[in-house]
Amino acid sequence: MSSNALNPTTSIQTGNPELDMKMGGGLPRASLTLIEGTSGAGKSVLTQQIMSGALHSGLSCTLFTSENTVKSLMVQMQSIDMNVLDYLLLRRLRVYPIALMRLGKNAPDMLLRAMHNEIKRDLLIVDSFTSAISHGVNGSRTLGFFETCKRLAGEGVTIIVTLHAGAIGNDFMSPIRSMCDANLVLRSSQDGQRLIKTLEVVKIRGASSSTGSIVGFEVEPGWGMRVIPISKARG
DSSP states (O other), rough: TTTTTOOTEEEOSSSOOHHHHHTTTTSSSSSSEEEEETTTSHHHHHHHHHHHHHHTOOOEEEEEEEOOHHHHHHHHHHHHOOOOOOOHHSSEEEEEOHHHHHHHHGGGHHHHHHHHTTTTTTTTEOOSSSHHTTTTTHHHHHHHHHHHHHHHHHOOEEEEEEEGGGGGGHHHHHHHHHSSSEEEEEEEEETTTEEEEEEEHHHHHHHHGGTTEEEEEETTTTTTTEEEEEHTTTT
């Protein structure tokens, strides 16, 4: 592991040693992380891995999800060996399904109000903000949402937001990426009969040596995320 890698008191680790090593030791606390990726690239699985690691290390977490119900999330995570039901029952984990597409242009403000109510939690995750953009929220309002998230991170909470970068123009994506403390990009491509998934660590504050590293991974039932060599990922 790099000498610049963050230690557990200043970072949130996934609980997957290989993945944490590739991410320079984990995500910095009191930070804003942007996870980009197309549909099916693994954004939800990565956030679930991070959330599981945070909970197992004693942190509290709140997930705002437009991708799952509480029940489907528990079933999905248990199927890949990330059982967090006990944390849900103990209220260390809170899950709020939120239909952002139905909120239209009000989605950012209503989501931010809900996040403010959870400000004392260690980790807040929004998976995903894409549906809000697709239903009435333009680039400037999306930029404003991230600016407010950045201020909340300055108050000590760690925030992760997933987003399909293609949903808004690069004129807005560039400043969003710049203000985030960490930027992870997930990609998937078809190679014959095989689906190749990769994670690019574009940047992580305090772990600059990991910038640009690309990780191949698979998601296996009963195992979760498994890091594999890029050469193997590409066959």
